[in-house]
Amino acid sequence: MAEVTLKNIYKSYGKTEVIHGVSCEIADGEFVVLLGPSGCGKSTILRMIAGLEKITAGEIEIGGKVVNDLEPMDRDIAMVFQNYALYPHMSVYKNMAYGLKIRRMPKDEIEKRVQEAANMLGLSGLLARKPRELSGGQRQRVAMGRCIVREPQVFLFDEPLSNLDAKLRVQMRLELRNLHEKMGITSIYVTHDQVEAMTLGDKLVILNNGYAEQIGSPLEVYERPSTLFVAGFIGSPAMNFFRAQVSSGGKHVELPGGDSLPLLDPGISEYSGQEIVLGIRPEHFRVNEDGAGTLHLRVSHVETLGADTLVYGYLGKTETFVTVRLADIHHFKKDAVLSLLVAAKKLHLFDKQSERRIGNTKDDDVL
Numbered sequence: 001m002a003e004v005t006l007k008n009i010y011k012s013y014g015k016t017e018v019i020h021g022v023s024c025e026i027a028d029g030e031f032v033v034l035l036g037p038s039g040c041g042k043s044t045i046l047r048m049i050a051g052l053e054k055i056t057a058g059e060i061e062i063g064g065k066v067v068n069d070l071e072p073m074d075r076d077i078a079m080v081f082q083n084y085a086l087y088p089h090m091s092v093y094k095n096m097a098y099g100l101k102i103r104r105m106p107k108d109e110i111e112k113r114v115q116e117a118a119n120m121l122g123l124s125g126l127l128a129r130k131p132r133e134l135s136g137g138q139r140q141r142v143a144m145g146r147c148i149v150r151e152p153q154v155f156l157f158d159e160p161l162s163n164l165d166a167k168l169r170v171q172m173r174l175e176l177r178n179l180h181e182k183m184g185i186t187s188i189y190v191t192h193d194q195v196e197a198m199t200l201g202d203k204l205v206i207l208n209n210g211y212a213e214q215i216g217s218p219l220e221v222y223e224r225p226s227t228l229f230v231a232g233f234i235g236s237p238a239m240n241f242f243r244a245q246v247s248s249g250g251k252h253v254e255l256p257g258g259d260s261l262p263l264l265d266p267g268i269s270e271y272s273g274q275e276i277v278l279g280i281r282p283e284h285f286r287v288n289e290d291g292a293g294t295l296h297l298r299v300s301h302v303e304t305l306g307a308d309t310l311v312y313g314y315l316g317k318t319e320t321f322v323t324v325r326l327a328d329i330h331h332f333k334k335d336a337v338l339s340l341l342v343a344a345k346k347l348h349l350f351d352k353q354s355e356r357r358i359g360n361t362k363d364d365d366v367l
């Protein structure tokens with residue numbers, strides 16, 4: 001087991017820089033998820049840690065040792081890919097044993113490790129089968145098993161569940177988490193699926209366009225997103241954003257259409273009279289039955305999902321679109337006007353130019 005440190009990592013392909021100085025400390029035994037949209041550089045970072053890509057600038061340490069110039073074989077890591085990359089002509093047993101065999105491990109030690117891993121992964125009854133005789137989830141487990149038997153210092157995963165159907169993905173996600181709790185091996189996991197990231201990660205690194213926008217626990221990035229990008233990326237349905245005006249005393253924000261919300265944070269006063277971006281998550285609205293809410297929503301359409309209801313509409317008389325998520329089943333007619341409440345501590349404020357979070361950042365304000 002080992003800690004992994006990225007120190008100001010850069011990567012260019014030819015003249016194009018795709019990773020622009022990413023730093024991150026991953027503690028021994030931690031499960032870290034690299035999360036971001038397609039093309040943001042997740043696989044590139046993982047491949048640099050694995051040694052499959054050269055680093056243009058910066059340093060990578062594994063277990064306190066700089067590995068920039070070490071071959072993948074010598075880094076003591078194991079990587080699980082999206083497409084499993086199993087050998088089709090070999091049995092499950094041989095697929096799992098192969099990496100140990102080429103490292104000339106004694107036969108009885110190989111046998112012991114494969115049996116142990118197969119046991120842990122529920123593959124004991126399938127060791128004689130070929131990959132084509134397995135389900136997608138079982139193949140994924142064999143790919144995991146092949147890494148486990150190596151007993152590496154670090155596991156790297158590149159979207160390992162993306163080929164599985166939705167139900168199996170949920171099951172494998174739980175299995176992965178259990179496995180991690182059992183083995184405690186430092187793990188770095190790449191995905192663009194925020195639910196996977198939120199449920200698996202001790203810590204998330206949110207990447208955007210080759211930059212690390214925010215590093216924090218799943219709840220930190222949900223409750224205190226540090227940039228507009230993170231705020232919009234984490235959470236489904238996505239956070240609502242409004243152009244809003246801070247009142248002259250800094251005690252309120254005024255939304256398009258004239259509705260106004262009280263602010264908690266006195267630190268906002270430097271923005272008095274200025275326009276900012278206000279973010280409100282769909283799940284943080286409540287309907288005020290007696291009509292005394294602070295925001296007004298003109299209903300456009302409603303989706304009843306069973307467990308909850310998504311209400312889409314417009315703010316007051318404006319064309320500003322709003323998504324609201326309410327628990328349980330609700331039936332609202334088109335053009336009905338709902339009176340909504342939102343707690344001041346659930347407001348997210350961002351600077352319009354820098355797109356960075358402003359005020360409202362103290363723990364007790366948001367939690």
Ligand SMILES: Nc1ncnc2c1ncn2[C@@H]1O[C@H](COP(=O)(O)OP(=O)(O)OP(=O)(O)O)[C@@H](O)[C@H]1O
Nearest residue numbers: 013018036037038039040041042043044045191192
């Ligand atoms: N060999 C290469 N040559 C040139 N550009 C590359 C190469 N590999 C990746 N890139 C570019 O680097 C950027 C990051 O790619 P990367 O594969 O790391 O993205 P990703 O976050 O893993 O995306 P996805 O979710 O689609 O897998 C992209 O803009 C991509 O086009």
Ligand SMILES: [Mg+2]
Nearest residue numbers: 042043044158
């Ligand atoms: Mg990728």
